[in-house]
Amino acid sequence: MAQKSEIEWTDATWNPVTGCTKIGPGCDNCYAERFAERWRGIEGHPYEQGFDMRLWPSRLGQPALWKKPRMIFVNSMSDLFHKDVPREFIDCVFEAMESADWHVYQVLTKRSSLMRNYVRHRYGGGRVPTHIWLGVSVEDAAHKGRIEHLRQINSDARFISFEPLLGPIGVVDLTGIAWAIVGGESGPGARPMEAAWATALRIACEQYEVAFFFKQWGGARPKSGGRLLEGEEWNGFPWPIVPKSIIAELA
Template structure:
């Protein structure tokens, strides 16, 4: 099963797992945790297991959904697919064998472009040699502040063909960011009732680093009460750059 996405840099979401746990400040206002609570109240079967209240929440316990693995085989047209918008596939409780199954699905469907994000970059790096990396997978890490730039080094040491950064929610500056071996960078402000402010200077610096280091730059949003509250324009234009898609 896939769900059409409102996320500007993808087309559909596909969740072979759901649920997660907080690992850093970027998780503090997690949209997925809030959504899982709502889906649990609506009776959605995939969101009935509650996570640890200290790190997770109602309906957000890490759960495998092997029945979802068949979905990409049935999509007729090529799609850009965000894998695990409601989870983190490199969560410690996701078995390596299950990771391999997800990777096989991507190998078997080269017409699609799969995008995957994690904050658990250490496990990503350690498991990389045990995984058969499909060329149509874009692997990314979240870097919400300078405190977590080490995740970029972990990403560089993986077997991913396309590597990208999600600097969203951007909650601090990233001065002098090294984008060696990085193909794409997404930046954006936080949204929601408790959105933390973003400063234009932080975005300008990141954008300029991408231009200097020839990295595709995508500015998703300024954020605010809602994702679209303050628009997407940066210096009078939208920034929608992306790597080359998988062959359809």
């Protein structure tokens, strides 16, 4: 079953794929790898293979069993668009999301061009269903190209996770983006985030009318530095694209 999540911007996680490989500096201190490797070699544990990639066909039907509408972070322990995930399995994941359409699915990737290409093929240039939110992770200015790939997807629910934010993003075009999440790194060896980097993104979101969510400062633990930016909590959410069924559950 999907698991209740402590991540502030979602309700639950669903992992039809687990395991991944590093693709950029944002992966250096991967929380998912750190968690999974704790269990390597423990027979019968879901992570007995550590952070090696594994497909879980048995989990594909889980969203349909969860009757209350929820926001579901898809593959919090992997990347659905990793090159080693077969297209046929990605098809199965999308079919599950399309079928159990009373949920919102938040799909986040660093492999932005592969996501763009897959979505174009699947929907033939048509619009992605509004309950399937597609996002990219951007950790620094060198990886802003992922935003352009995201913008090339025909969707009303594009979002960006600037987490862990490892450097200034600089001038950024947020046209067509619905939501931005900003956060610092947490865990052993966490690299600090400067306030100016986060504030610059908040101002950019204001300029482009993008919902802004400040998740954390980070540190040894996710909550070490709290959630205040400029003395305030920023809990922006793209409410115009949230289905009424979800809003009713949150009321």
